[in-house]
Amino acid sequence: MTRFQALDVQESIHVPATRVWFLLTDWVAAPKWMPGVDSMEAEQLTTIPGTVLDYRSGEHERQLVITELQDGQSITLATGSGDIRVLYSYELSEGSGQTTVRLLVSVEAAAELEDEVGELLAAIADSESGTLKALRIYAEAAP
Template sequence: MPRGRVISQAFAVEEIIGHPAPRVWAALTDWPNAHRWMPGIDTITADGDTAEGTRLTFRARGKDRSSTIVRCVDGQSLVLRSVQGGVTADYTYEIHGHDEGSSRVTLTADCQSTGVLWRPMWPLLRIAIRTSDAKQLRLLKAMIEDA
């Protein structure tokens, strides 16, 4: 590993959502409504269909930011990559059929940083990411099941 590079999993969470996988996928990829389950996001738009290479632009905490879909298996999995400063974060969402009419959804956030300045900050960064985003699936579940 190059000097100063840190790679780590910030968190992994799972939820059972009481709806079939196609319904969960539709809600997960309904970008205009993603602010309802993505904490800190005010708006989000996609520059195309939900597919590899599509850029998502969102407003968070008063700033415009972006993510790119770097992997997409329609109806099953999606990886969103965000790059800010020396930190790259990959958020992997996976949907699997569970019991009849329900789905098991997982979210894993993997982060990579470069530069020696990030090494001492890494534990705090992981905590901040986990605190902010680990509740996404819980909020997605509430949004879908309350509809």
């Protein structure tokens, strides 16, 4: 598998990191800021590596799996299996009364699919480019 970067963006959110982390990992509220997600819920109550998140996007039911976690600091969610996987990594850092959130989206593809990844990368970058702005708007307005 080869990893390709689709997106690397960051956003400053004028909310403490602990609150941003809580909102980021409130899976039921994810549709309020995640583009294309109509509903989401975790299959278990704890947010740990291996936790499966079921979500609906239009007529499609899909899953994300938490693959990496540093509680309060970073989380990676993966979707897909086999020949292609998409990874969404969120990293939080706090300073001067605000939280900087970085989103890295990458695609892991089998060698035989490497020539076909370009369109997927462009589509992901286009669809996910506003994710952190939406998270900032949601986090700064959340009660």
